[in-house]
Amino acid sequence: MSYETVEYAERPSRVAGAVLWTRTAGGSDAPVYPVLPDGCMDLLWSGGRLLVAGPDTRAYRPEPDGAARYVGIRFYPGTAPAFLGVPAHELRDRRVDLADLWPSAEARRLTERMDAAGDPAAVLESVALARADGAGPPDPLLAHVVKALDAGRSIASTAAEVGINARLLHRRSLAAFGYGPKTLARVLRLQRALALARSGLAFAETAVVSGFADQAHLARDVKELTGMPLGELLSPRPH
Known part of the structure; x- marks a missing residue:
């Protein structure tokens, strides 16, 4: 990401195999670092947007966007499609708005909850847990x-x-x-x-x-x- 100072933190999620992460920044002059392929998919929130990061086959280089905070949940390889309701190959090497995958009203409500939350990571985790319960245990x-x-x-x-x-x-x-x-x-x-x-x-x-x-x-x-x-x-x- 393109910032002078970047603080990154992650912790295990209560969703099986997943990781909750946050990245905060306070500038706009540092290099943009690539996101490397790791077999995972992420749901991330930033600047009033919820995005799905699909599985990468090559490094992804984000464009500078001025956002100061990112919050995300990184799913263990193979587990995100059940949460998202979309086969992983449809999202390969893509960044997609959640509203393009879920009913727009549902995506909008979640975005509003994230925007208003003091702890957006907790909101992401609660939604992921609820959907994981509905989908059943990972294969x-x-x-x-x-x-x-x-x-x-x-x-x-x-x-x-x-x-x-x-x-x-x-x-x-x-x-x-x-x-x-x-x-x-x-x-x-x-x-x-x-x-x-x-x-x-x-x-x-x-x-x-x-x-x-x-x-x-x-x-x-x-x-x-x-x-x-x-x-x-x-x-x-x-x-």
Whole structure:
């Protein structure tokens, strides 16, 4: 986001696997930081607008908009479609007004509640909890797919573990994650590598531990998914 000073905070939500986050700022001259692919989807509020951030296949670079505060809930991979009522692939690489997905009156009432709330994050969480209760518990198959791919398992072995064929896994992944398991695995591997590199692990060792063939493979994948070299991504920045 484009601000001189940015404060970011997050905490676990009572919605299974979700995270509540806030970002506040007080200026307009700092660089705009990209939002990196992570397999998640967010519902966020800012400046009187409620937006859905769909699953990204590449870095998203927000335009400076002058908003000083953002509040959001980040859903665990595969869980947002049940909350939103929209297949994830319809929102891939998009930012969409909630009013385009929900009945306009419902979206307007929620926006008004957020605008008037002293704690907008609590309002978001309460709405998410209510809709999650109505939708029922998340599909355990999807959580297993995320964990298996994040552990570096192949798509074939992941499909076998959950008891479906690769074609059905791909179809269900499109609806749940916004893209197929191959892209999901690549995004999760990117996040593993970034976490290891930020911990101080050498790039060559980061590549091996996170599942890349070598450091050159890591560098190529990072550049393709984020548009930036790994060293630049690791420079200090808000979340």
